[in-house]
Amino acid sequence: MAFFSAPNVRLAGISACVPVNILENSKYPGFSEDEADKFISSTGVERRRIADSNTTTSDLCFKAAERLIDDLKWKKDEIDCLIFVTQTPDYILPATSCLLQKRLGLKEEVFALDISLGCSGWIYGLQVLSSLLTNGQLRKGLLLVGDTALKPCSPDDKSTYPLFGDAGTATAVEFNENTEGIRFHFAVDGAGYESIIIYDGGFRNQVNVDSFKMVEVEPGIKRNKLQTVLDGMNVFSFGISKAPESIKLLFEKFEINLNEIDYFVFHQANLFMNEMIRKKLKIPQEKVPYSLKNFGNTSSATIPLTMVTELKERLRKEKARIIACGFGVGLSWGSVYFKTNKITVCDLVEY
Amino acid sequence: MDLIDFIKNLASVFEDTNPSNLTPETRFRDIEGWSSLIALSIIAMADEVYGVKLKGDDIRKAITVQDLYEIIKSRI
Numbered sequence: 471m472a473f474f475s476a477p478n479v480r481l482a483g484i485s486a487c488v489p490v491n492i493l494e495n496s497k498y499p500g501f502s503e504d505e506a507d508k509f510i511s512s513t514g515v516e517r518r519r520i521a522d523s524n525t526t527t528s529d530l531c532f533k534a535a536e537r538l539i540d541d542l543k544w545k546k547d548e549i550d551c552l553i554f555v556t557q558t559p560d561y562i563l564p565a566t567s568c569l570l571q572k573r574l575g576l577k578e579e580v581f582a583l584d585i586s587l588g589c590s591g592w593i594y595g596l597q598v599l600s601s602l603l604t605n606g607q608l609r610k611g612l613l614l615v616g617d618t619a620l621k622p623c624s625p626d627d628k629s630t631y632p633l634f635g636d637a638g639t640a641t642a643v644e645f646n647e648n649t650e651g652i653r654f655h656f657a658v659d660g661a662g663y664e665s666i667i668i669y670d671g672g673f674r675n676q677v678n679v680d681s682f683k684m685v686e687v688e689p690g691i692k693r694n695k696l697q698t699v700l701d702g703m704n705v706f707s708f709g710i711s712k713a714p715e716s717i718k719l720l721f722e723k724f725e726i727n728l729n730e731i732d733y734f735v736f737h738q739a740n741l742f743m744n745e746m747i748r749k750k751l752k753i754p755q756e757k758v759p760y761s762l763k764n765f766g767n768t769s770s771a772t773i774p775l776t777m778v779t780e781l782k783e784r785l786r787k788e789k790a791r792i793i794a795c796g797f798g799v800g801l802s803w804g805s806v807y808f809k810t811n812k813i814t815v816c817d818l819v820e821y
Numbered sequence: 822m823d824l825i826d827f828i829k830n831l832a833s834v835f836e837d838t839n840p841s842n843l844t845p846e847t848r849f850r851d852i853e854g855w856s857s858l859i860a861l862s863i864i865a866m867a868d869e870v871y872g873v874k875l876k877g878d879d880i881r882k883a884i885t886v887q888d889l890y891e892i893i894k895s896r897i
Contacts, residue, residue, distance in 0.1 A: 512858050703877030706861045739828055746865055
């Protein structure tokens with residue numbers, strides 16, 4: 471069992487940045503009026519934000535990080551580590567975290583790392599950062615997480631394009647001896663690697679002339695091999711079994727009582743799947759915030775984005791016990807339990 | 822696992838389908854109201870009622886109500 475406990479680590483603050491441009495699903499050209507209504511009521515996604523062609527994930531994360539550092543009044547030379555989680559990096563190489571070190575004006579003596587994960591990425595990134603900080607050798611760290619998930623989606627694919635949105639986030643974590651720390655469960659099933667995949671453009675299938683050929687897979691789904699394929703049925707089947715299982719394992723291992731949890735922040739996959747997960751765990755509706763309506767599925771950014779847009783006031787003023795769970799592309803999933811005590815939550819940044 | 826109960830459970834996934842209109846030979850994609858969301862609802866029903874995990878390929882390969890029943894029955 472892949473459990474991990476990181477004592478003496480505290481989540482200090484969260485920030486998120488979304489592009490200003492809005493796409494309304496009621497106006498998606500691939501839907502009839504009836505189809506649009508059905509899509510919105512089942513997925514819960516009414517609109518999403520889309521980055522323009524000059525804006526990357528690292529731009530959005532940079533804006534979120536600058537605001538967070540300001541609001542926390544952190545000195546930049548105190549920051550010892552920087553983790554960047556994305557599947558839409560600036561370049562194939564070098565790692566985008568190196569560029570972000572320079573751009574954020576961090577010192578050279580910094581641990582910087584890119585992690586390639588999507589829906590489960592915030593949980594895995596938080597674990598890597600927490601494990602770097604837990605013994606106090608490194609004291610402060612930034613976790614930058616996000617995706618411009620729409621960039622690799624075909625606008626003519628109604629199974630992906632109306633679902634996804636773009637966002638970048640920043641989470642501040644620090645060494646602190648007066649806290650209980652952060653606890654995790656992780657798992658992976660590589661057998662499901664084709665459930666969400668872009669086939670070409672990596673080094674298994676390098677870009678070739680064929681990669682650009684648009685193919686109509688079924689009515690309303692036209693894409694090429696450089697664009698995202700989503701097997702909705704497989705992901706659904708996976709999500710409704712593995713997300714509840716992961717949370718139950720976390721509860722058992724660390725003797726957590728479901729009733730003592732204030733908020734369950736799930737990866738925002740789609741409303742139909744998320745509600746099924748909530749009902750299986752018998753969690754009351756008011757403990758499960760959703761940002762799906764206005765931002766869609768923003769891949770690895772969904773959990774921190776939901777905390778910023780839906781829980782901002784409460785996390786600023788109150789103590790909270792939080793469970794978060796990410797699940798998807800990989801297939802990869804994980805859960806985390808942590809307490810917050812009046813943390814810094816920045817106003818949503820638009821760029 | 823009972824076929825008649827399964828047909829009732831399957832009919833309940835569709836909006837306006839009377840179980841008496843469904844037979845084991847019915848091609849479930851031809852039932853009025855079929856959509857990709859109904860496919861997800863069938864996966865959800867198999868999970869909730871029978872504790873069986875159906876994958877995308879299971880749904881894609883099945884043609885009739887009987888096919889779905891056999892797949893689920895073999896995994897209980």
